[in-house]
Amino acid sequence: MxxxxxxxxxxxxxxxxxxxxxxxxxxxxxxxxxxxxxxxxxxxxxxxxxxxxxxxxxxxxxxxxxxxxxxxxxxxxxxxxxxxxxxxxxxxxxxxxxxxxxxxxxxxxxxxxxxxxxVPEPADPLPPQPPDTSQWDGGEWFSFRQDRVFPNHYGVGLVNGMDYTHFHLHRKYQPWSRLRLRDLESDERRVFGAYEVTSGQSRAERTLRMLLGSDRDASTVTYPLEVYYDYPHHHARLGDGMVVWAFFRPESRDRVAVYITLYIKARRGTRRLRQFAEPFFRRLVLARIQEQDAWIGVREQIAWETRPDEPRCELNPVAAAAERLLRSRWQSYVEEAGPPGDRWPGVRLAHGAAR
Ligand code: FES
Ligand SMILES: [Fe+2]
CATH class of the missing domain: 2.102.10.10 (Rieske [2Fe-2S] iron-sulphur domain)
Known part of the structure; x- marks a missing residue:
């Protein structure tokens, strides 16, 4: 497949x-x-x-x-x-x-x-409780939501979220200009990738540095960026000041609802700056990045549907590991529970055709 x-x-x-x-x-x-x-x-x-x-x-x-x-x-x-x-x-x-x-x-x-x-298909025992994000709710963190239904397959969105090498797509808004992969771990439950990103002096980069409270005089600042695929959901941490959670609900083969919350740590003495920077960052950086991801998701969907068997050459080991996990978990489910058949018509059917 x-x-x-x-x-x-x-x-x-x-x-x-x-x-x-x-x-x-x-x-x-x-x-x-x-x-x-x-x-x-x-x-x-x-x-x-x-x-x-x-x-x-x-x-x-x-x-x-x-x-x-x-x-x-x-x-x-x-x-x-x-x-x-x-x-x-x-x-x-x-x-x-x-x-x-x-x-x-x-x-x-x-x-x-x-x-x-x-749980759409309860098994005995039930899976462990869903992720708990309460440690970022309130207190020194402030948060905003970016929920959205993307018109593409779950896997397209998930791999996009794990693959930070696509910052070419976001080059106008991306708040960093250099990325290196430092570590990768994966097993049958999760993929963990540790990148390192470097922010320079562009407008988006300076906004990020302001939000993260970094040294404003340095020409560049480097942050660790950790990405997690805790099947079937995703989260990432940038430095010690930014966390994003993305919870997925695949609706059909070409539609996925994603509940996204971004948390940014509030810093002393920066409340004014933050109040000024946050809407700018949200509207002019994050919303546009998300728009571009929605746009490219449709393009990748078309590429899969029209050229399903042509080879892909994924060079980012984090993206490759995420896709492997996604495929192997589905394979295990089918082996254990039988073919999806009519139980899950959305595996076969596009949204317009889904019952
Ligand atoms: S009461 Fe539900 S269809 Fe009749
Ligand atoms: Fe993206």
Whole structure:
């Protein structure tokens, strides 16, 4: 299977469904994963639940119904389901007999790091808890989000995030001008790459140096840059002052939702400067870099789909290791759980065609 876009992700891991603050009490949202539809809803007490997004009656999607107290109500005939997916009420049921014993499938769900997480294919035991980013929340760190749905395959986005040699693409905005790879470790769970980047005097580079509180008089400043692929998610650290987390939810073979948070350490005496520099950095540097990544992601998607079997010559060992891990985890899943078949149609189908 040489086409990267034919690779799925192991559904037995935790994936982000939405931000916690995007799901208020008695609200529901649709969540797509590899071509299947799930519904997450928050009950009146604040607890979150996740069900297969298909009513047991006529398979209508539940997320467009309403959440009433602790139940989700189908918009069509009003069948009500409890948090565990069991049918709890049919509004027109007048039989003496009890309700039919029907249920829709429920999935493990947890709130952590400001996100709602779910496991699309629960296995026993469940995977360890999703990543905890609370050490960067508040205190001396400030943060901003850059969530986005990218119209490309998960693997294209993931490898992009691990591969810092593509700074040619971002040459106008990239806050460093030199990069070296110092170390690489990988096993069946993670890839770790240690780069070193050097910032000079361009506008973006000076902004980064200001945010990181570096010596302003030096002509260049060098920072360690560590990148991690903790399957299936990604994070990176720049020096001791910047951290980025990217949590992925592949929706189909050409669409991936990415929940990105950037943390920057606040430094004493730089609050004013920071207040000035942060919006500039976000709008004129980070947003444009992200725009370019979205743009190139579509181009790489086309390259995979139209030339799937032609050789690729990846010279960055970090990118190569990330792609190997992505492929080997999918291979292991298929060997253990069987071919994805209709369970995960989004492995085969583009977003427009996904059910
Ligand atoms: S389709 Fe859901 S209640 Fe009829
Ligand atoms: Fe990029």
């Amino acid at each position: 040489s086409n990267l876009c034919d690779i799925g992700v192991d559904p037995r891991c935790w994936y982000p469904a939405c931000r916690s603050d995007e799901l208020g009490p008695e609200q529901a949202r649709e969540v797509r994963f590899l071509g299947r539809s799930f519904v997450v809803f928050r009950d009146v007490h604040g607890a979150v639940h996740c069900l297969d997004n298909a009513c047991a009656h006529r398979r209508v999607a539940l997320h467009e119904g309403e959440v009433r107290d602790c139940r989700i109500v189908c918009p069509y005939h009003g069948w009500e389901y409890g948090p565990d997916g069991a049918l709890a009420r049919i509004p027109y049921w007048e039989e003496e007999a009890p309700l039919p014993r029907l249920r829709v499938r429920s999935f493990p769900v947890v709130e952590r790091s400001g996100l709602v997480w779910f």
